[in-house]
Amino acid sequence: MSTALTNELDDMSAHTLASQIKMPYTLTPGQATGIFIAELAQRRLIGSRHKDRILVPAQDFSGIDGEPASGFVEVAPVGSVTAFTTTAQGTFAHILIDGSSTPFVHRIIGIDAKDLSVGTRVEVIWANEASGTMMDLAGFGPIGASATFAPREAPADLSAALEQIDYSLTLDYQHAYGPYYGTLFDGVKSDRRVRGIKCSKCRRVLLPPRALCDVCFAPTAEWVDVAAVGTIQASSIVHIEFVGQRLKPPYVYAEIVLDGTSTRLIHMVGHVDPEEAKTLAAPGARVQAVWSDRRTGSLADIEYFELI
Numbered sequence: 001m002s003t004a005l006t007n008e009l010d011d012m013s014a015h016t017l018a019s020q021i022k023m024p025y026t027l028t029p030g031q032a033t034g035i036f037i038a039e040l041a042q043r044r045l046i047g048s049r050h051k052d053r054i055l056v057p058a059q060d061f062s063g064i065d066g067e068p069a070s071g072f073v074e075v076a077p078v079g080s081v082t083a084f085t086t087t088a089q090g091t092f093a094h095i096l097i098d099g100s101s102t103p104f105v106h107r108i109i110g111i112d113a114k115d116l117s118v119g120t121r122v123e124v125i126w127a128n129e130a131s132g133t134m135m136d137l138a139g140f141g142p143i144g145a146s147a148t149f150a151p152r153e154a155p156a157d158l159s160a161a162l163e164q165i166d167y168s169l170t171l172d173y174q175h176a177y178g179p180y181y182g183t184l185f186d187g188v189k190s191d192r193r194v195r196g197i198k199c200s201k202c203r204r205v206l207l208p209p210r211a212l213c214d215v216c217f218a219p220t221a222e223w224v225d226v227a228a229v230g231t232i233q234a235s236s237i238v239h240i241e242f243v244g245q246r247l248k249p250p251y252v253y254a255e256i257v258l259d260g261t262s263t264r265l266i267h268m269v270g271h272v273d274p275e276e277a278k279t280l281a282a283p284g285a286r287v288q289a290v291w292s293d294r295r296t297g298s299l300a301d302i303e304y305f306e307l308i
């Protein structure tokens with residue numbers, strides 16, 4: 001490895017991308033849990049009856065024998081702690097609602113963990129505004145004015161089950177490019193310069209660059225500038241919508257070998273009618289990069305490839 005290359009790699013070793021994965025989805029809670037959550041907005045706790053057992057939150061089926069619930073009951077908004085733990089996000093406890101048979105996990109609010117013990121009496125804390133989620137039950141806090149009562153018949157105006165609940169799972173993460181991708185993306189961002197790396201043994205140029213050749217497993221050594229022009233090896237027309245797409249389907253995706261390289265790069269082919277893509281964006285078609293106005297230091301800096 002040359003000194004110049006070593007220095008370049010050292011410079012790039014801290015190159016990271018801060019990004020986020022968002023996964024919006026809908027949850028179908030089922031009848032019993034759907035009623036339980038809907039009833040939180042009425043500030044009532046609903047359980048289900050399974051022979052001589054009461055489950056809170058209400059469940060459609062017993063976890064013991066798989067038998068369906070025989071009905072719903074209203075239970076008191078008070079219970080006892082049966083176990084608890086503290087985390088960076090706060091204190092969580094198993095709460096056994098009075099008259100129920102199994103505890104469930106929820107947040108403890110307004111009670112210091114050192115004042116908690118197995119058996120501590122707690123009371124529901126309702127959210128200020130109902131959102132149609134489990135968090136309408138904000139947590140459990142110090143026992144207050146609410147009286148306990150034995151499970152009783154569900155109210156006549158029992159809410160209909162929520163059919164679907166919207167959720168969005170969001171994951172923030174930092175991706176460390178490492179020295180090879182870091183060098184490529186840094187060049188792309190600052191100079192619109194595409195660089196591959198040459199295998200020390202078979203002399204193939206690999207793009208994206210990497211430490212080892214994927215054919216002969218020899219270390220790569222020499223950086224090579226390549227033109228953002230190449231040839232389509234394979235293409236596909238994307239018709240299905242999914243989260244994170246930059247273009248609205250249908251659009252063309254292709255495996256492109258840039259001139260002078262030996263590996264395929266996957267990118268979009270823009271400005272081609274999907275109806276004509278089978279012939280125009282077929283293997284052998286020549287394409288060139290169209291650079292984006294944005295400089296992100298990723299392959300998204302190439303907006304798409306266009307036919308030439």
Ligand SMILES: [Zn+2]
Nearest residue numbers: 199202213216
């Ligand atoms: Zn090789």
